[in-house]
Amino acid sequence: MTRYKIILLLLAGFLTSCFDDGDCRSTKTDFVHIDFRTIDTNQVDTVEIIGITIGQLDSVFYEKDTTSSIILPLDPNVNSMVLSFEFETESHEMTLDYITTPQLITVDCGVELSYSGISTSLHDFDSVVIRSSILDEQITSNIVIYQ
């Protein structure tokens, strides 16, 4: 029976690795990163923004701001939203489509939402390129607008 006791002891060690529940840390985010570049030289383009509105929201983002990169929140309640850009000399619109996928992380951490499949079904910029179709804190550029 000594042989069995040794075997049981060796195999019992495996049991201790079963119960790691993890923590609530996550790199998921609700914000999409948009960069501006010039279409002829592909250089970073600094634009003067009067304001950006999202869907039916009253809020105005980047009001009277000068920047080459913006971060905008995606609406978790829908799968498509219209962004309206007002610049010094022109206005543009872009429709963003995306997929939201919830997941219960743990009972304590609750539900986390993932955004993926980002695409533009409609826009009137010169060109729009999707660099990354998922939202993650480690991804610094999702969409590039060329004009």
Next chain:
Amino acid sequence: MTGVTTFAQLEDAGDKKKEQDTVVVSFVPKGIRLGVDLVGVGKTAFDPDKTELEFSADVELHRYLINFEYGQFEVARQGSNASSYQNKGRYFRTGVDINLMRKDTDTNILFFGLRYGKATFDDQLQYTQTNTIFGDGNFDRANTGLGARWYEVTAGLKLHVARNIWLGFTNRLKFSLKIDESPSLTPHDIPGYGKATKESFWGFNYQLMYRIPFKKK
């Protein structure tokens, strides 16, 4: 006459030695062993939000055991931010073990082996999304008939405790999980495997088994 008798005795002795030296390898199964996982029975009995029942069958072919395991799984979880998750499904595993104690006189079994596992399940998540910019919302997402598959490395012991009755345990290292695409909802549990987000997962079964011998002709 003495010389003939002596020669006959020598011939008999040679035949007997030949018999002792010959090892008979038989791949004819002599019975089937049916088992139930007592860990799952305990969880089912004491946790009203969980059902985990697993049954097994194995057949010995010389030093190999051909295994088939079937299970049913059901769980309900209450999460924070007013979320609740339900998962209901079934799974099976099949594979081969090698008996490392083939010559044990008590017919105990120490084994290592491999398994292929497959699950089919439905799950559902209700939750409240709070958002300071766009406002709150209540959501209900579900998957129907979602599938997953994985592989396992197993190790364990089956002790012959009484006539036709075995008690034993199986340690499982589950890995290479692949889940069907499910943009509607990312599952939390995979029946038979464990947490869907784990690339590998340890499992443990404690089994009570009964062997049904096949009748000899």
